[in-house]
Amino acid sequence: MRSPSFLSWPPPPLLLLLLSPWPVWAQASAAAAPSGARGDLACPEACACAPGGQANCSRRELPAVPGGLNWSVLALLLDHNRVRALPPGAFVGAGALLRLDLRDNGLRWMHARAFWGLGALQHLDLSANQLEALAPGTFARLRALRALSLAGNRLARLEPAALGALPLLHELSLQDNQLSALPPGLLTCLPALNALRLRGNPWACGCALRPLCIWLRRHPRPAPEAETLLCVSPGNLVLSPLTAFPDAAFNHCAQSLAPRDLAVVYALGPVSFLASLAACLALGTMITACRTRRRRLAAARRPPRRPPDPGPCSASLADTGSPAAAAQA
Ligand SMILES: *[C@@H]1O[C@H](CO)[C@@H](O)[C@H](O)[C@H]1NC(C)=O
Numbered sequence: 319m320r321s322p323s324f325l326s327w328p329p330p331p332l333l334l335l336l337l338s339p340w341p342v343w344a345q346a347s348a349a350a351a352p353s354g355a356r357g358d359l360a361c362p363e364a365c366a367c368a369p370g371g372q373a374n375c376s377r378r379e380l381p382a383v384p385g386g387l388n389w390s391v392l393a394l395l396l397d398h399n400r401v402r403a404l405p406p407g408a409f410v411g412a413g414a415l416l417r418l419d420l421r422d423n424g425l426r427w428m429h430a431r432a433f434w435g436l437g438a439l440q441h442l443d444l445s446a447n448q449l450e451a452l453a454p455g456t457f458a459r460l461r462a463l464r465a466l467s468l469a470g471n472r473l474a475r476l477e478p479a480a481l482g483a484l485p486l487l488h489e490l491s492l493q494d495n496q497l498s499a500l501p502p503g504l505l506t507c508l509p510a511l512n513a514l515r516l517r518g519n520p521w522a523c524g525c526a527l528r529p530l531c532i533w534l535r536r537h538p539r540p541a542p543e544a545e546t547l548l549c550v551s552p553g554n555l556v557l558s559p560l561t562a563f564p565d566a567a568f569n570h571c572a573q574s575l576a577p578r579d580l581a582v583v584y585a586l587g588p589v590s591f592l593a594s595l596a597a598c599l600a601l602g603t604m605i606t607a608c609r610t611r612r613r614r615l616a617a618a619r620r621p622p623r624r625p626p627d628p629g630p631c632s633a634s635l636a637d638t639g640s641p642a643a644a645a646q647a
């Protein structure tokens with residue numbers, strides 16, 4: 319069942335994003351797709367709902383997440399639509415969602431708070447989209463997440479902050495992206511990981527690949543395909559398997575600092591600068607004070623100056639030592 323209002327919706331959602339603020343747009347989309355009662359399940363009009371809590375909105379050319387989702391929806395199939403962007407709180411109201419399928423939407427952009435409110439979500443499929451970057455914290459609140467697919471996007475970087483610490487995540491699919499390395503800390507924050515898919519990325523076998531290589535050697539089970547992962551650069555290592563590098567191969571790489579160490583360095587820098595500045599000032603003041611005191615003492619000890627003698631031979635021994643006296647003479 320298709321909603322005519324969705325079909326007549328103009329296609330450029332980016333234009334829509336630029337022209338209208340989110341709240342207005344969210345209301346418009348809610349109005350366009352009021353929840354129609356279908357049994358006792360809230361069902362967006364554009365979708366077909368099954369009693370098990372599944373809202374099937376797949377292949378309906380939807381330009382946005384349909385309105386009218388509530389706590390009775392457990393699985394939302396939104397695959398093969400035209401949802402190009404996800405605003406903050408895109409699924410608010412569907413707090414009981416366990417499974418969310420957003421495959422193949424041409425999705426380019428997700429707000430860092432797009433998935434807020436989905437604390438129960440276990441499976442999130444974002445594969446076959448056009449994501450190039452992920453905002454820090456995008457998945458950090460999905461504490462129940464077990465499987466995440468980012469396969470078939472255009473990701474060239476994946477920061478640990480985008481995933482955060484996901485204690486239950488056991489399946490992470492990153493195949494067919496533009497990743498040349500994984501940063502240190504990304505995999506260590508995923509203690510339950512037991513399936514990691516990495517093929518189809520242009521791995522660059524340099525120092526930046528060290529964290530991944532070391533992780534793969536220590537955890538051979540999660541990535542059984544690791545044997546088949548090959549370097550695409552640099553020239554002399556092209557087609558070398560990633561698992562072929564012993565830890566010693568990275569000995570020439572400078573130990574990179576962990577974020578916590580970096581924070582300490584950054585915090586200590588200004589503090590030590592200020593401290594040394596204060597120390598210099600105190601030392602300078604002390605030295606000046608000492609000199610002034612010494613000069614005063616010396617002046618007190620010196621015999622009172624006599625009026626200059628007319629003859630050069632009459633200058634006393636004390637006066638010849640002073641350059642002022644020499645200049646005077
Ligand atoms: C969800 O919406 C349906 C129909 O709109 C309604 O019957 C049901 O009570 C709602 N459930 C909750 C938990 O709000």
Ligand SMILES: *[C@@H]1O[C@H](CO)[C@@H](O)[C@H](O)[C@H]1NC(C)=O
Nearest residue numbers: 319366374375376377378395
């Ligand atoms: C969802 O609906 C589409 C047709 O609109 C159908 O082809 C597909 O099989 C349905 N998916 C499920 C899981 O029911």
